[in-house]
Amino acid sequence: xxxxxxxxxxxxxxxxxxxxxxxxxxxxxxxxxxxxxxxxxxxxxxxxxxxxxxxxxxxxxxxxxxxxxxxxxxxxxxxxxxxxxxxxxxxxxxxxxxxxxxxxxxxxxxxxxxxxxxxxxxxxxxxxxxxxxxxxxxxxxxxxxxxxxxxxxxxxxxxxxxxxxxxxxxxxxxxxxxxxxxxxxxxxxxxxxxxxxxxxxxxxxxxxxxxxxxxxxxxxxxxxxxxxxxxxxxxxxxxxxxxx
Amino acid sequence: xxxxxxxxxxxxxxxxxxxxxxxxxxxxxxxxxxxxxxxxxxxxxxxxxxxxxxxxxxxxxxxxxxxxxxxxxxxxxxxxxxxxxxxxxxxxxxxxxxxxxxxxxxxxxxxxxxxxxxxxxxxxxxxxxxxxxxxxxxxxxxxxxxxxxxxxxxxxxxxxxxxxxxxxxxxxxxxxxxxxxxxxxxxxxxxxxxxxxxxxxxxxxxxxxxxxxxxxxxxxxxxxxxxxxxxxxxxxxxxxxxxxxxxxxxxxxxxxxxxxxxxxxxxxxxxxxxxxxxxxxxxxxxxxxxxxxxxxxxxxxxxxxxxxxxxxxxxxxxxxxxxxxxxxxxxxxxxxxxxxxxxxxxxxxxxxxxxxxxxxxxxxxxxxxxxxxxxxxxxxxxxxxxxxxxxxxxxxxxxxxxxxxxxxxxxxxxxxxxxxxxxxxxxxxxxx
Numbered sequence: 155x156x157x158x159x160x161x162x163x164x165x166x167x168x169x170x171x172x173x174x175x176x177x178x179x180x181x182x183x184x185x186x187x188x189x190x191x192x193x194x195x196x197x198x199x200x201x202x203x204x205x206x207x208x209x210x211x212x213x214x215x216x217x218x219x220x221x222x223x224x225x226x227x228x229x230x231x232x233x234x235x236x237x238x239x240x241x242x243x244x245x246x247x248x249x250x251x252x253x254x255x256x257x258x259x260x261x262x263x264x265x266x267x268x269x270x271x272x273x274x275x276x277x278x279x280x281x282x283x284x285x286x287x288x289x290x291x292x293x294x295x296x297x298x299x300x301x302x303x304x305x306x307x308x309x310x311x312x313x314x315x316x317x318x319x320x321x322x323x324x325x326x327x328x329x330x331x332x333x334x335x336x337x338x339x340x341x342x343x344x345x346x347x348x349x350x351x352x353x354x355x356x357x358x359x360x361x362x363x364x365x366x367x368x369x370x371x372x373x374x375x376x377x378x379x380x381x382x383x384x385x386x387x388x389x390x391x392x393x394x395x396x397x398x
Numbered sequence: 399x400x401x402x403x404x405x406x407x408x409x410x411x412x413x414x415x416x417x418x419x420x421x422x423x424x425x426x427x428x429x430x431x432x433x434x435x436x437x438x439x440x441x442x443x444x445x446x447x448x449x450x451x452x453x454x455x456x457x458x459x460x461x462x463x464x465x466x467x468x469x470x471x472x473x474x475x476x477x478x479x480x481x482x483x484x485x486x487x488x489x490x491x492x493x494x495x496x497x498x499x500x501x502x503x504x505x506x507x508x509x510x511x512x513x514x515x516x517x518x519x520x521x522x523x524x525x526x527x528x529x530x531x532x533x534x535x536x537x538x539x540x541x542x543x544x545x546x547x548x549x550x551x552x553x554x555x556x557x558x559x560x561x562x563x564x565x566x567x568x569x570x571x572x573x574x575x576x577x578x579x580x581x582x583x584x585x586x587x588x589x590x591x592x593x594x595x596x597x598x599x600x601x602x603x604x605x606x607x608x609x610x611x612x613x614x615x616x617x618x619x620x621x622x623x624x625x626x627x628x629x630x631x632x633x634x635x636x637x638x639x640x641x642x643x644x645x646x647x648x649x650x651x652x653x654x655x656x657x658x659x660x661x662x663x664x665x666x667x668x669x670x671x672x673x674x675x676x677x678x679x680x681x682x683x684x685x686x687x688x689x690x691x692x693x694x695x696x697x698x699x700x701x702x703x704x705x706x707x708x709x710x711x712x713x714x715x716x717x718x719x720x721x722x723x724x725x726x727x728x729x730x731x732x733x734x735x736x737x738x739x740x741x742x743x744x745x746x747x748x749x750x751x752x753x754x755x756x757x758x759x760x761x762x763x764x765x766x767x768x769x770x771x772x773x774x775x776x777x778x779x780x781x782x783x784x785x786x787x788x789x790x791x792x793x794x795x796x797x798x799x800x801x802x803x804x805x806x807x808x809x810x811x812x813x814x815x816x817x818x819x820x821x822x823x824x825x826x827x828x829x830x
Contacts, residue, residue: 241402241403241405243403253402253403255402279406281403281404281405281406281409282405282406282407283405283406283407315405315406315407316407316410317407317410317411317414318407318411319407319408319411320405320407320408359407365411365414365415365418365420366418366420368411369415369420369422369424372422373423373424
């Protein structure tokens with residue numbers, strides 16, 4: 155199965171495509187049999203002894219044995235450990251309710267900030283933007299956010315947002331921006347200096363030196379969602395020449 | 399479902415951008431978004447796209463009793479539906495404030511301006527009049543629903559055709575569209591509404607606000623005008639204080655916009671009329687772009703062409719010669735000559751194929767060799783019953799290996815092309 159999965163990496167697959175152990179998968183009696191482990195990421199599901207694709211997209215592979223479906227969607231489903239941009243909607247007592255674009259609003263305790271104590275409350279108003287990560291995110295419970303990591307440090311999370319623009323893009327673009335050697339990010343770096351906060355719920359926050367530049371970057375990112383690499387590079391080049 | 403709340407930073411940014419005369423999508427202050435008008439297959443069905451805002455209007459008519467106060471006038475009925483598909487903030491069935499407001503504005507714009515001649519809708523005074531019903535559905539909400547709704551409503555009314563009516567004494571006959579051509583409504587003028595959004599207590603104004611701009615605006619001024627520069631209705635909401643000069647300026651801008659929009663509407667109606675007359679296909683489905691995923695179109699892929707000629711020559715050289723058919727005519731019986739395909743096939747063993755297909759029952763058999771051997775033995779025994787059953791499978795994947803050819807001296811059945819193909823496959827296999 156590992157080999158046939160490897161063979162399909164980079165191909166477009168549709169829900170219902172399945173991978174199963176081939177009929178003539180021979181097990182050699184003389185060689186040492188290696189235990190093959192295949193880790194299924196999002197979009198792949200195991201049903202019985204077959205691996206079924208449940209989202210349409212491109213099959214991707216990461217060493218040593220991780221496979222997942224890279225699909226395009228705009229609706230965010232919360233997952234534990236992911237950092238998102240949320241908007242505070244309700245401030246009631248000890249808990250803030252934060253909207254992150256999911257089916258429910260997440261709760262954020264006022265103690266979940268760096269250096270927050272019962273006396274020293276964080277300065278969070280209704281309508282503020284927070285960059286937080288999920289500690290509880292499953293379909294049975296209300297999602298919970300925190301603005302600090304496990305050691306108690308903020309690590310870039312918390313309230314932010316003066317002077318920038320918030321807009322939504324698809325989840326695929328967000329993942330491409332957050333990839334380790336992202337081409338979109340490197341192209342963007344050559345354009346204007348800007349501050350960019352990327353939330354995995356599809357929300358981006360941009361701040362640049364002027365309103366015009368911020369608007370340009372926001373429109374660029376929203377439109378390069380559905381472009382190929384070639385088209386995107388051309389677009390960025392045109393903007394760079396036009397701006398100069 | 400609740401709509402996404404507007405964050406403070408978005409609000410601040412939008413207001414700051416408006417102060418610098420910049421809009422989110424790069425428009426100028428007085429620019430409308432791209433407008434597109436398309437029609438459905440029925441008369442009276444119209445779709446209007448204003449940027450991403452999408453609205454559909456449908457006009458229908460019915461014969462009813464008139465109102466007692468106006469016995470010789472037809473009835474106009476307007477209805478705006480805020481469908482939940484337009485925005486998560488709209489709920490099905492609930493009469494929200496926005497929906498009441500839009501309904502009232504549309505009624506004032508179209509009914510009170512008397513743009514439709516209602517007296518022409520009368521059939522029998524006091525007894526039967528036409529009731530024209532306009533239903534406007536919001537399909538996507540990206541701001542400025544009122545403008546889109548008014549354009550859709552008036553365009554649909556101009557596009558609509560009502561059935562012809564014949565009166566003979568007391569009898570009223572309504573002719574169907576097949577019997578007599580339907581008649582358009584008599585429309586005096588086309589009132590179009592233009593919306594202005596005000597920010598910072600009336601200091602800045604924007605035409606055609608999009609959804610985010612609508613959320614941060616202080617107030618809205620809606621002016622309904624026709625192209626003859628007659629104001630049909632003015633409505634100001636949000637409680638902002640407007641100066642006289644501002645209202646005058648807005649009405650001047652509105653008259654320019656209205657003339658542009660009316661021109662666009664008449665062009666769209668013209669195109670549709672031409673398309674219908676020419677018999678071409680018209681309607682909603684045709685107006686959508688043809689981006690079919692099943693179309694047999696592939697992008698050009700680069701092909702390696704360096705050693706193509708050598709490889710082609712190689713293949714030709716190494717290929718086997720095609721089988722030679724018997725050139726001379728065959729004489730089965732004195733006096734009868736036969737050339738080409740027919741009773742005697744030169745592939746041979748067409749009967750064996752049939753036999754094996756019946757036995758294998760269309761399944762790919764890996765142990766074909768053994769089966770064919772057994773079948774060869776059974777073949778002689780079952781020859782007598784062979785003529786009755788003719789079962790040919792169309793599956794071309796059957797690799798049937800014939801070990802030794804049968805003498806083709808019996809009358810073979812003419813079974814059609816599939817067995818000829820089978821014969822080809824078998825002969826190739828034999829040669830291997």
